[in-house]
Amino acid sequence: MCGYCGCSQTEPTAHGHGHHDHEHGHDHDHGHEHETIRFEQSLLAKNDKLAERNRGFFLGRGIAAVNIVSSPGSGKTALLERTVSDIGGDTRVAVIVGDLATDNDAARLKKHGTPAVQITTGTVxxxxAHMVLHALEQLDTHGLQILFIENVGNLVCPSSFDLGEDRRVVMMSVTEGEDKPLKYPTMFHGADLVIVNKSDIAEAVEFHRDTALANIREMAPRADILEVSAKTGAGMDAWYAWLKKLSETKSAAAR
Amino acid sequence: MHEFGLAQNLLNTILEQSQERGFSRVHGITMRIGKMSGVVEDAFSFAFESLAEGTLAEGAKLSIEDVPIRCYCTDCGTEFECAEWSYRCPTCNGISTELRSGQEMDLVSMEIS
Known part of the structure; x- marks a missing residue:
């Protein structure tokens, strides 16, 4: 390997089985004993297996699991704080929240009386799915109706990892630019719902709503779109209706 | 993105397989990586080479087959390759498309002895 720039250029190695075989004192054929074995296995096979296990668990208990992803600072925790405060009285909800460090987010959610488990991922x-599996062990899931999984603030990496969720919610805020969906096509394409947050300051930051919505529809054709302000509460009723419908479908399936 | 984590998954799979199947050296690895998987090939190769040092896979040649992003239009039934991150159907201009390929991160085969 090239030790300078990290490219994948390989130098002839000591075992010398490449094209540059040299200084081999042996007189046998160099194609010796190599065997090709086939796998056809995804690098994410383990994750996907555990995700299916989580999905089965949610299905058996009638829990609607919602994976929420966004950039850092879009307002995932603010959205969930208002949500658990508004619907937590009638609906049994819990939150699993991921961050690289600190349990600040879980602490914010617990203030509203909501069971919340913080996963600190370190550098991940x-x-x-494995982290979620173990976080579930720390929650009383009997009678639980909605489980929110607040992912690490990142619009790239979480897209590859199935957690076993029923729905993936991608969130962006009006301060992030109308072209956000175009910049993160993989994440937006996997969205079941796109939430545009901070609608209360859209005008102040000159948010071009029509352009943003068109970009979302282009990149996430399957997704519903909701515009909300987690701060003022504007648009939140539509979010609660979306959750209620999902939860009813899930609990009916478990009966 | 998380190329180091994925490269570690690959190495772990190789080490497990070497125990199971009893091989002691890996000379080549073929992977299939989709254009939409989010995996950057150079970063992945670099990560794998770094992690493989001192293991039975040190110096193994990593070959990567690219898989294009292919979509299927649920409106008119056209299957097409998505260019420039647009999922729009070239036939009917619809956007109700399903992904058919492009998210792969598969270990296809290994050359061992």
Whole structure:
């Protein structure tokens, strides 16, 4: 390997099985004993297996699991704080929240009386199904109706990791630019719902709503779109209706 | 993105397989990586080479087959390659498309002895 720039250029190695075989004192054929074995296995096979296990668990208990992803600072925790405060009285909800460090977010959510488990990932840029599996062990899931999984603030890496969720919610805020969906095509394409947050300051930051919505529709054709302000509460009723419908479908399936 | 984590998954798979199947050296690895997987090939190769040092896969040649992003239009039934991150159907201009390929990160085969 090239030790300078990290490119994948390889130098002839000591075992010398490449094209540059040299200084081999042996007289046998160099094609010796190599065998090709086939795998056809995804690098994410383990994650996907555990994700299916989580999905089965949610299905069995009638829990609607919602994976929420966004850039850092879009307002995931603010959205969830208002949500658990508004619907937490009638609906049994819990939150699993991922961050690289600190349990600040879980602490914010617990203030509203909501069971919340913090996963601190250290340097890992996403949650995976294994982390969620162990976080579930720390929650009382009997009678739980909605589980929110607040992913690590990152619009790249979490897209590859199935957690076993029922729905993936991608969130962006009006301060992030109308072209956000174009910049993160993989994440937006996997969205079941796109939430545009901070609608209360859209005018102040000259947010071009029509352009943003067109970009979302282009990149996330399957997704519903909701515009909300987690701060003022504007548009939140539509979000609660979306959650209620999902939760009813899930609990009916479990019966 | 998380190329080091994925490269570690690859190495772990190789080490497990070497125990199971009893091989002691890996000379070549073929992977299939989709254009939409988010994996940057150079970063992945670099990560794998770094991690493989001192293991049975040190110096193994990593070959990567690219998989294009292919979509299927649920409106008119056209299957097409998505260019420049647009999922729009070239036939009917619809956007109700399903991904058919492009998210792969598969270990296809290994050359061992």
């Amino acid at each position: 840029c996403h949650l995976d």
